[in-house]
Amino acid sequence: MKAAPIYKTNDHRWWIIYDQEEQRVIDSNVYVVESRGEFMILDPGGFEIFPQVFAAVTEIAPPSSIRAAFVSHQDPDIASSLPLWAACNPAMQWYVPKLWDGFIRHYGALDTPFVDIPDEGMDVILGGRKLSLVPAHYLHASANFHVFDAAAKVYFSGDVGAALLPPGHSAFVERRKANEAQEDKAFAEHIAHGARYFHQRWMPSNRAKKDWIERVRNLDIDFLCPQHGAIYAGAHVRRFLDWFDALTVGSALDHNYE
Numbered sequence: 001m002k003a004a005p006i007y008k009t010n011d012h013r014w015w016i017i018y019d020q021e022e023q024r025v026i027d028s029n030v031y032v033v034e035s036r037g038e039f040m041i042l043d044p045g046g047f048e049i050f051p052q053v054f055a056a057v058t059e060i061a062p063p064s065s066i067r068a069a070f071v072s073h074q075d076p077d078i079a080s081s082l083p084l085w086a087a088c089n090p091a092m093q094w095y096v097p098k099l100w101d102g103f104i105r106h107y108g109a110l111d112t113p114f115v116d117i118p119d120e121g122m123d124v125i126l127g128g129r130k131l132s133l134v135p136a137h138y139l140h141a142s143a144n145f146h147v148f149d150a151a152a153k154v155y156f157s158g159d160v161g162a163a164l165l166p167p168g169h170s171a172f173v174e175r176r177k178a179n180e181a182q183e184d185k186a187f188a189e190h191i192a193h194g195a196r197y198f199h200q201r202w203m204p205s206n207r208a209k210k211d212w213i214e215r216v217r218n219l220d221i222d223f224l225c226p227q228h229g230a231i232y233a234g235a236h237v238r239r240f241l242d243w244f245d246a247l248t249v250g251s252a253l254d255h256n257y258e
């Protein structure tokens with residue numbers, strides 16, 4: 001895996017760690033944010049890809065300098081590396097959904113300090129800047145959070161926005177800004193990488209989806225950053241929200257197993 005910058009000012013930066021070599025498990029992105037020398041890792045990933053993620057993180061910062069980790073929900077591709085990170089850096093503060101606290105500890109971290117995120121969400125102050133932990137329940141997990149950094153206009157969207165891309169993929173959904181039709185085409189080509197099935201089958205609730213889209217449309221977002229696939233930048237953010245808005249989810253309830 002490799003690290004690529006998303007947003008960068010003197011003392012405020014975001015990176016994506018992406019394109020894992022190990023393809024036996026679902027391809028996953030990990031994100032790192034730095035604010036005034038303090039680092040947080042977002043959805044640190046699975047046990048299986050820990051060596052690759054750890055090597056990429058060392059390009060950004062000494063792992064011992066990572067102050068906090070954010071866990072959007074309980075899935076193994078999100079959080080099963082927890083005991084390995086905790087062994088490397090026992091001082092790391094873990095932000096986990098309160099509902100999943102006792103489940104996430106099954107990964108093996110009984111003594112790790114957790115901050116339980118309440119259902120209504122909370123703010124985290126990193127290097128004096130605010131990160132909002134935004135409720136995104138039932139998208140797809142019962143308790144599920146995203147992270148919005150209003151200063152950087154970066155929105156980490158967990159499994160929302162996922163696509164299943166082949167090895168060697170880009171960190172960003174392709175832009176063809178000179179031509180609107182070409183830009184639409186680039187978006188459609190990205191979505192064709194399994195995004196429709198992923199959202200229809202993994203996301204259970206149309207009501208949750210509508211509620212989330214209404215809230216997120218009010219935010220000023222330059223980069224929508226999913227845990228699988230590639231980043232939607234600029235006008236692709238609106239394209240994704242429009243596409244998701246029009247999609248019916250919860251497909252297994254219709255016995256639609258395509």
Ligand SMILES: [Fe+2]
Pocket residue numbers: 073075140159
């Ligand atoms: Fe998940």
Ligand SMILES: [Fe+2]
Pocket residue numbers: 075077078158159227228
């Ligand atoms: Fe995931």
